[in-house]
Amino acid sequence: MQTFFPRLLAASAMLTGTVVMADSPPAGATSCTGCHAADTISLDALSADEIVQAMADFRSGARDSTLMQRIAAGFTTGEAEAIAAWLTRE
Amino acid sequence: MNQNRRRFLVSGAALALAVPLRARAQAAARIVVVGGGYGGASAARTLRALGHDVVLIEASETYVSCPFSNTVLGGFADMADITFTHDRIAAEGIEVVRARATDVNAQARQVVLEDGTTLDYDRLLLSPGVDMIFDALAGYDAAAAEIMPHAWKAGAQTSLLRAQLEAMEDGGTVAIAAPANPYRCPPGPYERASLIAHYLSQAKPRSKVLILDAKDAFSKRGLFEEAWEALYPGMIEWVPQSSGGTVTGVDPETMTLSTDFDSHTVAVANVIPPQRAGAIAVAAGVADASGWCPVTPDSFESTLVPGIHVIGDACFVGSMPKSAFSANAQAKVAAYAIDAILRGDTPSEPRLINTCYSLAAPDYAFTVVGVYRPVDGRLADIEEAGGTSPLGSLNEVHAKEAEYARSWFATITTEAFG
Ligand SMILES: Cc1cc2nc3c(=O)[nH]c(=O)nc-3n(C[C@H](O)[C@H](O)[C@H](O)COP(=O)(O)OP(=O)(O)OC[C@H]3O[C@@H](n4cnc5c(N)ncnc54)[C@H](O)[C@@H]3O)c2cc1C
Numbered sequence: 001m002q003t004f005f006p007r008l009l010a011a012s013a014m015l016t017g018t019v020v021m022a023d024s025p026p027a028g029a030t031s032c033t034g035c036h037a038a039d040t041i042s043l044d045a046l047s048a049d050e051i052v053q054a055m056a057d058f059r060s061g062a063r064d065s066t067l068m069q070r071i072a073a074g075f076t077t078g079e080a081e082a083i084a085a086w087l088t089r090e
Numbered sequence: 091m092n093q094n095r096r097r098f099l100v101s102g103a104a105l106a107l108a109v110p111l112r113a114r115a116q117a118a119a120r121i122v123v124v125g126g127g128y129g130g131a132s133a134a135r136t137l138r139a140l141g142h143d144v145v146l147i148e149a150s151e152t153y154v155s156c157p158f159s160n161t162v163l164g165g166f167a168d169m170a171d172i173t174f175t176h177d178r179i180a181a182e183g184i185e186v187v188r189a190r191a192t193d194v195n196a197q198a199r200q201v202v203l204e205d206g207t208t209l210d211y212d213r214l215l216l217s218p219g220v221d222m223i224f225d226a227l228a229g230y231d232a233a234a235a236e237i238m239p240h241a242w243k244a245g246a247q248t249s250l251l252r253a254q255l256e257a258m259e260d261g262g263t264v265a266i267a268a269p270a271n272p273y274r275c276p277p278g279p280y281e282r283a284s285l286i287a288h289y290l291s292q293a294k295p296r297s298k299v300l301i302l303d304a305k306d307a308f309s310k311r312g313l314f315e316e317a318w319e320a321l322y323p324g325m326i327e328w329v330p331q332s333s334g335g336t337v338t339g340v341d342p343e344t345m346t347l348s349t350d351f352d353s354h355t356v357a358v359a360n361v362i363p364p365q366r367a368g369a370i371a372v373a374a375g376v377a378d379a380s381g382w383c384p385v386t387p388d389s390f391e392s393t394l395v396p397g398i399h400v401i402g403d404a405c406f407v408g409s410m411p412k413s414a415f416s417a418n419a420q421a422k423v424a425a426y427a428i429d430a431i432l433r434g435d436t437p438s439e440p441r442l443i444n445t446c447y448s449l450a451a452p453d454y455a456f457t458v459v460g461v462y463r464p465v466d467g468r469l470a471d472i473e474e475a476g477g478t479s480p481l482g483s484l485n486e487v488h489a490k491e492a493e494y495a496r497s498w499f500a501t502i503t504t505e506a507f508g
Binding site: 024025028030031032034035036039040067073074 | 490
């Protein structure tokens with residue numbers, strides 16, 4: 001998101017004259033942090049691509065999980081990409 | 091999040107002229123949050139991180155968590171493990187007002203406290219949780235709850251029920267009266283039955299747990315019954331509504347619970363009455379005839395009174411269950427939506443997750459998951475997602491879920507209380 005979000009913000013703000021969703025996280029992203037934090041099930045070591053891949057593998061069942069399969073099934077690859085970008089921003 | 095905001099402000103500086111006047115005029119909006127539980131505390135912290143002026147009104151000195159309170163009843167955690175303060179929240183610059191809010195004047199945009207003080211708001215967010223409907227069961231009132239605790243608000247009620255379990259003689263029956271839907275924490279009564287059985291099986295093995303239920307089905311039933319069979323064979327009996335399970339009245343003096351067909355005299359009675367949104371929601375005019383508060387899924391703004399948002403157990407927004415997980419997820423969606431509204435933007439379409447962990451023993455847990463999106467003004471389940479842990483899982487999987495349950499508790503309480 002470091003590279004993606006500010007550019008999006010600047011572009012859309014310039015174009016429309018409003019600050020569009022400057023801080024709005026992509027749909028679903030804020031629910032992830034109910035379980036994932038630095039000192040619990042941390043995602044900090046993962047890149048955005050690795051998060052997207054993990055979500056795809058959970059969804060398909062290629063990767064075993066206690067519950068991530070049931071969560072990942074609620075997000076498309078595009079949605080997972082947006083969430084991964086937001087989770088790895090800064 | 092602070093970082094994010096700061097970055098926004100930096101990149102925003104160059105764009106200052108592009109920001110509409112209205113958004114700038116409202117930049118220092120004051121948001122009043124009533125209730126410092128899972129919903130209110132999470133929302134207050136998110137709004138503060140987004141740079142807003144936040145006042146949090148909370149009646150209690152400390153917050154005792156219902157999630158994991160059943161582990162105290164089970165005898166493998168202490169009250170201290172489930173007790174939190176709002177000190178770190180206050181240190182983050184949120185003004186914490188220790189008082190009960192008694193009224194809301196939506197026209198004047200003011201909250202009234204019990205001592206008559208008024209607080210102005212630009213946006214009001216209510217997360218008051220539930221109130222027990224005491225007159226629903228004949229003979230059950232606040233005084234009866236001192237003998238037959240509900241322990242459905244954690245704190246003194248939890249300690250009381252635990253003390254009663256400890257004092258009980260071996261061979262006694264512990265009754266749990268479970269309410270009809272909807273109520274706070276659908277799997278909660280059955281987790282409680284499990285963990286009380288865990289304690290009894292070790293300390294008082296001739297005792298029984300009797301669940302008298304006002305419904306014929308319950309959350310994760312197959313998983314609970316599988317666990318009871320494996321862990322506590324013969325100890326837990328469930329009487330559904332259709333077999334006369336509905337408790338219609340109680341007599342604390344004789345420790346008797348009456349149902350349609352029967353009466354049960356027991357050693358310990360945990361009576362969980364029906365519930366409704368906390369009183370302040372009713373005073374504010376945001377609760378409807380159902381006792382709950384209808385809200386829009388994008389912003390959790392009341393459909394009855396504009397400018398007031400309701401989250402957590404008190405709100406009705408579709409199929410999301412009343413859980414701490416939901417309250418926290420809704421808090422973050424509502425906070426970003428309020429931020430957007432104050433900037434003159436439209437809140438974006440949200441997606442929310444709920445997960446309820448239930449412990450059947452200290453090292454045995456399972457989950458129900460839901461992923462929700464707005465459909466026709468309500469949050470609806472995404473069909474392909476969600477569901478429960480599979481039946482017939484290995485014990486090591488249940489042990490892993492119990493570990494993750496503890497990890498969830500640590501994460502969510504840190505998000506809410508800092
Ligand atoms: C036994 C049990 C087990 C549970 N286990 C789980 C679990 O494992 N996982 C899970 O996700 N959920 C669980 N829950 C559900 C969870 O407790 C609730 O869903 C959650 O607390 C809802 O949060 P809330 O913010 O809506 O209300 P609450 O957490 O109840 O917070 C409301 C706060 O508002 C304050 N308040 C109310 N009115 C006023 C007023 N007028 N003025 C000032 N302050 C006020 C109250 O003092 C309280 O602190 C459980 C519940 C029970 C009973």
